[in-house]
Amino acid sequence: MDKLSSATVDSLGDQVGVPEYDRTAVRPGIVHFGVGGFHRAHQAMYLDQLMNSGKALDWGISGVGTMPPDQRMRDVLQAQDGLYTLVIKHPDGTLEPRVIGSIVEYLYAPDDPEAVLARMTDPATRIVSLTITEGGYHVNQTTGDFDPSDPGLQHDLQPGAVPTSAFGLVVEGLARRRAAGVPAYTVMSCDNIPGNGHVAKKMLTSYARLKDAELADWIEREVRFPNSMVDRITPVTADADKAALAERFGIEDGWPVVCEPFTQWVLEDDFGGERPPFEEVGVQLVEDVEPYELMKLRLLNASHQALCYLGYLAGYRYAHEVCQDKLFMDFLLGYMDEEGAPTLPPVPGVDLDQYKHKLIERFANPEVRDTLARLCAESSDRIPKWLLPVVREQLAAGRGIERSVLVVAAWARYAEGSDEQGRPIEVVDRLREKLVERAQHNREDPLVFISDPDLFGNLAGDERFVAAYRSALSSLHERGARATLEARTA
Numbered sequence: 025m026d027k028l029s030s031a032t033v034d035s036l037g038d039q040v041g042v043p044e045y046d047r048t049a050v051r052p053g054i055v056h057f058g059v060g061g062f063h064r065a066h067q068a069m070y071l072d073q074l075m076n077s078g079k080a081l082d083w084g085i086s087g088v089g090t091m092p093p094d095q096r097m098r099d100v101l102q103a104q105d106g107l108y109t110l111v112i113k114h115p116d117g118t119l120e121p122r123v124i125g126s127i128v129e130y131l132y133a134p135d136d137p138e139a140v141l142a143r144m145t146d147p148a149t150r151i152v153s154l155t156i157t158e159g160g161y162h163v164n165q166t167t168g169d170f171d172p173s174d175p176g177l178q179h180d181l182q183p184g185a186v187p188t189s190a191f192g193l194v195v196e197g198l199a200r201r202r203a204a205g206v207p208a209y210t211v212m213s214c215d216n217i218p219g220n221g222h223v224a225k226k227m228l229t230s231y232a233r234l235k236d237a238e239l240a241d242w243i244e245r246e247v248r249f250p251n252s253m254v255d256r257i258t259p260v261t262a263d264a265d266k267a268a269l270a271e272r273f274g275i276e277d278g279w280p281v282v283c284e285p286f287t288q289w290v291l292e293d294d295f296g297g298e299r300p301p302f303e304e305v306g307v308q309l310v311e312d313v314e315p316y317e318l319m320k321l322r323l324l325n326a327s328h329q330a331l332c333y334l335g336y337l338a339g340y341r342y343a344h345e346v347c348q349d350k351l352f353m354d355f356l357l358g359y360m361d362e363e364g365a366p367t368l369p370p371v372p373g374v375d376l377d378q379y380k381h382k383l384i385e386r387f388a389n390p391e392v393r394d395t396l397a398r399l400c401a402e403s404s405d406r407i408p409k410w411l412l413p414v415v416r417e418q419l420a421a422g423r424g425i426e427r428s429v430l431v432v433a434a435w436a437r438y439a440e441g442s443d444e445q446g447r448p449i450e451v452v453d454r455l456r457e458k459l460v461e462r463a464q465h466n467r468e469d470p471l472v473f474i475s476d477p478d479l480f481g482n483l484a485g486d487e488r489f490v491a492a493y494r495s496a497l498s499s500l501h502e503r504g505a506r507a508t509l510e511a512r513t514a
């Protein structure tokens with residue numbers, strides 16, 4: 025079996041989709057930061073589809089990594105000429121593999137930041153897109169303002185420094201284009217953040233302002249930041265996925281991506297210059313993304329939070345396992361019906377009941393094998409952005425908060441670092457140390473976890489919230505996750 029590359033891709037069997045276009049004719053037009061699983065299952069796939077129909081050949085993707093773990097992506101993609109396999113996992117066990125060809129180069133910024141900047145200042149680059157995770161935007165969770173304390177940003181802010189962070193490079197690329205009279209690129213965030221375009225604009229301009237106020241003003245005026253809602257469950261690739269690809273399809277791929285069949289992208293049609301004809305491959309181009317975004321973040325992503333901590337504490341390890349348990353599913357639907365959905369504005373063309381049931385069907389796909397550990401990671405970037413806004417709106421409207429608060433308490437219990445069987449939990453969070461340290465005092469000081477204003481704002485001062493949280497945390501300690509849910513539905 026040959027390793028996947030331009031030289032071997034055409035010899036793969038009929039069951040494997042491959043690029044039907046001449047990849048040597050594809051020219052870069054997009055620089056993408058954060059080439060992880062999701063970008064490769066979503067944006068790169070949409071562009072590959074366009075290319076397969078003979079379009080968007082001037083919208084090839086230059087992938088950029090800025091973080092040390094991205095060296096592995098560099099090594100794999102460079103060895104495979106940018107090619108990788110996307111495997112759609114159907115619930116009946118069918119695997120649908122396709123080799124994606126839209127990533128035409130991969131640059132690891134610390135190797136050669138000037139090469140990244142050369143690509144970004146090339147007038148052919150008209151879009152810079154981002155999937156750099158919620159934490160990559162440097163937002164102070166309480167004030168919503170820019171937090172420049174990250175050491176990478178501090179390095180890039182030094183006068184004369186050649187930047188290597190995503191923010192440093194995006195802003196330096198814009199500064200150089202402005203100086204050379206080249207129009208600005210559009211910055212397209214595809215991260216799960218409410219108002220992702222607005223947040224990208226606010227944070228990048230705040231960073232730029234610390235370097236050069238006139239540049240920041242120019243960015244505010246000249247750069248477009250479309251908001252988007254992006255959706256496709258993309259778990260972390262497992263070794264078994266690589267092995268299945270080799271055994272069943274004869275593909276030796278160093279880092280394939282697996283995902284569910286469902287995919288959705290709702291995008292504001294707000295580009296500074298040209299854009300690929302995304303609408304031809306099912307992207308919904310709309311004037312206002314907010315209702316779609318809120319629906320997805322408060323129903324899908326917040327529901328992931330509602331199932332992951334409680335499920336993990338009760339001994340489950342995969343999302344689909346939790347979905348087979350009626351008790352947990354009733355809880356999830358209760359959260360959606362009574363707490364998440366009431367905070368949503370009308371969503372054009374969407375039947376919310378159908379949407380909720382489809383979500384449960386998607387979560388329950390046993391082939392996707394999405395780990396609860398993935399969903400439980402980086403909670404301090406997720407709960408404050410997705411779930412606490414629901415709590416605040418429900419409190420203000422005098423409606424129920426019990427289920428959302430139980431999820432917050434389950435996070436606090438999870439952060440204690442061991443599950444209900446006493447097995448250790450590896451808490452993955454950039455605030456890990458602080459969270460675990462606090463959570464370990466949960467029993468003698470039950471409000472310690474929520475007393476951090478950077479994460480919870482003034483919720484620790486809200487009587488209803490505090491009472492519900494105390495009761496939920498104490499029940500989790502005394503009875504455990506399952507019995508807590510049982511007691512609530514009794």
Ligand SMILES: NC(=O)c1ccc[n+]([C@@H]2O[C@H](COP(=O)([O-])OP(=O)(O)OC[C@H]3O[C@@H](n4cnc5c(N)ncnc54)[C@H](O)[C@@H]3O)[C@@H](O)[C@H]2O)c1
Nearest residue numbers: 058059060061062091155156157158160190215216257258
């Ligand atoms: N996985 C999914 O199901 C899914 C679905 C929809 C949206 N998303 C969005 O995509 C993001 C990435 O998910 P993924 O599954 O690709 O994760 P991943 O771990 O596979 O990849 C994340 C990428 O972001 C980079 N990154 C992380 N922090 C960064 C920072 N501070 N600056 C620059 N780059 C940084 C990493 O180096 C990596 O390249 C999510 O956080 C979410 O906002 C994911």
Ligand SMILES: O=P(O)(O)OC[C@@H](O)[C@@H](O)[C@H](O)[C@H](O)CO
Nearest residue numbers: 216254255256257258325328399
């Ligand atoms: O990727 P994150 O960190 O934004 O959130 C974890 C999951 O909720 C998320 O990845 C979903 O699987 C995804 O948003 C589905 O489209």
